[in-house]
Amino acid sequence: MPGESDGWIEVVTGVMFSGKSEELMRRVRRAIIAKRTVQVFKSHLDDRYSGIRHVSSHDGEKIFAYPVSTSVQVAEQVKGDTQVVAVDEVQFMDDGIARVADVLADSGCRVILAGTDMDFRGEPFGPMGPLLARAERIDKLHAICVVCGELATRNQRLIDGKPAAAEGPTIQVGGSESYEARCRVCHEVPSATDAQGTLLG
Ligand code: ADP
Ligand code: ZN
Numbered sequence: 001m002p003g004e005s006d007g008w009i010e011v012v013t014g015v016m017f018s019g020k021s022e023e024l025m026r027r028v029r030r031a032i033i034a035k036r037t038v039q040v041f042k043s044h045l046d047d048r049y050s051g052i053r054h055v056s057s058h059d060g061e062k063i064f065a066y067p068v069s070t071s072v073q074v075a076e077q078v079k080g081d082t083q084v085v086a087v088d089e090v091q092f093m094d095d096g097i098a099r100v101a102d103v104l105a106d107s108g109c110r111v112i113l114a115g116t117d118m119d120f121r122g123e124p125f126g127p128m129g130p131l132l133a134r135a136e137r138i139d140k141l142h143a144i145c146v147v148c149g150e151l152a153t154r155n156q157r158l159i160d161g162k163p164a165a166a167e168g169p170t171i172q173v174g175g176s177e178s179y180e181a182r183c184r185v186c187h188e189v190p191s192a193t194d195a196q197g198t199l200l201g
Pocket of ligand 1: 014015016017018021022023142143144145146181
């Protein structure tokens with residue numbers, strides 16, 4: 001990376017199931033091997049997206065993932081001697097996370113962010129656009145489209161197994177919907193009237 005001693009922002013992005021969390025953890029484990037001081041944060045806005053409370057390094061060392069819901073909570077909990085700050089599920093953060101990431105990078109931190117770049121409609125998700133614009137490095141990962149087997153770039157929201165209408169909320173906490181990774185061709189976002197027509201038809 002440019003200027004090894006300086007800070008920077010790197011974003012791991014892409015559709016759900018593309019391996020963003022795996023890649024974030026891989027980078028965190030390697031930073032621990034390099035004896036860097038690391039803090040990991042994870043948005044706990046929606047527990048269905050969780051799965052890890054700890055990051056384990058290869059030698060069994062565990063690192064705690066701080067549950068956070070706001071960018072202020074990240075800023076407040078970063079310790080003075082932390083060299084690497086990682087945030088998973090960063091798409092759920094408020095817009096202030098862009099400023100927090102900039103301040104941390106300016107102060108010499110390596111900032112690793114992982115989050116899905118698009119909502120279920122295919123629109124930019126929350127703070128992801130500004131974060132991607134600020135990042136020194138971006139890796140966009142792909143999953144496999146569960147319909148056709150091509151590379152998936154889109155988050156398909158399903159309600160009762162059917163494509164969900166565009167008018168639904170971006171984040172449905174505690175909802176009964178599910179998600180699939182799909183390619184652009186197989187991704188379906190009906191309008192509410194279309195979705196109703198499908199139900200009636
Ligand atoms: P993300 O953080 O991007 O949601 P994870 O790191 O949690 O992704 O999970 C990635 C893993 O999900 C893959 O290694 C694979 O085992 C699994 N997986 C499930 N569905 C798919 C899919 N449609 N395409 C690719 N991987 C998938
Ligand atoms: Zn497809």
